[in-house]
């Protein structure tokens with residue numbers, strides 16, 4: 001008893017170019033969400049009327065009713081389109097970001113041919129065991145932009161656990177079918193590693209986490225960036241900027257023509273066993289990347305360096321007691337990141353070194369490491385990120401930075417909180 005009227009057609013009467021047969025082929029979902037209803041407020045920001053569901057309040061747990069709706073804008077990002085399955089509260093924030101409030105600010109963002117960064121520096125290739133991956137078609141230098149893409153489908157992770165599957169799955173399928181056909185086809189062509197409901201599988205295999213407000217974790221689906229395979233010691237790094245609603249991918253070291261471009265799906269600063277478990281549980285493969293396939297003694301040496309990285313970061317992040325060896329520890333941290341080929345998170349070690357020299361008032365070393373931190377943070381988080389901007393200020397005028405000649409008193413100093421707040425070195 002598949003509900004064709006709600007899936008094939010928007011409730012406001014707009015005909016979608018979806019045939020019910022498409023859905024029967026790809027999904028086991030066969031009923032609309034129970035008690036869903038058309039959005040009652042102003043939906044002029046959207047090209048179809050959102051559909052909503054309310055969760056049951058749980059008085060015993062003190063949980064109020066929550067509302068989730070499907071929001072679609074077929075004109076977003078020059079007509080690529082976007083769908084969000086999230087709460088009206090989050091939508092209020094999202095509508096204010098420049099990408100929505102001033103669409104011209106992201107004009108051409110997804111244009112892979114005439115866009116600002118020229119033709120793509122990669123070609124797709126099918127690998128045995130890994131499926132599709134992207135291979136460099138020319139050499140790339142550290143810092144070069146490889147890809148940029150706006151998400152086509154976004155959903156609130158908060159739905160899991162509070163919305164029953166028989167309501168959540170059709171809600172998600174409805175969202176996917178609100179996308180313009182080209183974006184929908186691109187999404188539905190993605191790889192699913194786990195089986196089960198296909199859209200659920202797509203989400204699990206391809207989603208990138210993103211925050212649009214402080215508290216609400218969302219998943220972004222980026223069908224082009226999703227084609228990068230994984231390596232625990234990758235040659236490329238991505239970050240998402242919610243202001244431009246765009247995920248950016250940059251080279252983090254020299255990449256040779258014909259070399260596969262790889263990103264890290266896990267946390268590179270976790271030991272071998274944890275990384276193996278993470279790739280198996282979340283993506284269905286045992287990692288055999290350049291570091292995971294090394295002999296056991298090499299892997300043990302790498303794990304040992306990772307343990308040292310954590311222990312040094314913990315000490316460097318302690319601003320309540322004097323650390324006379326702070327500069328030496330920060331330089332050792334930089335070395336350990338280099339030995340581990342962690343070319344993106346090394347930014348945090350440069351940042352720690354800049355602070356270490358600033359607190360002792362060493363002008364030229366402060367400038368040196370703040371400059372290296374700015375270069376690396378631009379790749380890690382983006383040039384406009386608060387931390388990158390802060391370190392750029394430190395590089396230009398070290399004496400005016402809040403850390404300059406900052407001293408920690410023996411009995412602990414609350415002013416140290418300012419520094420702790422500003423650092424990322426605790427990971």
Ligand SMILES: C[S@@+](CC[C@H](N)C(=O)[O-])C[C@H]1O[C@@H](n2cnc3c(N)ncnc32)[C@H](O)[C@@H]1O
Pocket residue numbers: 129130131132133190191192193205206226227228229230231283284285286287288289
């Ligand atoms: C986000 S997709 C990456 C693109 C995918 N290869 C495709 O064909 O669309 C993630 C899936 O790619 C495969 N994959 C990615 N990196 C891999 C690796 N290092 N080793 C084996 N399989 C990998 C796994 O099947 C994983 O579930």
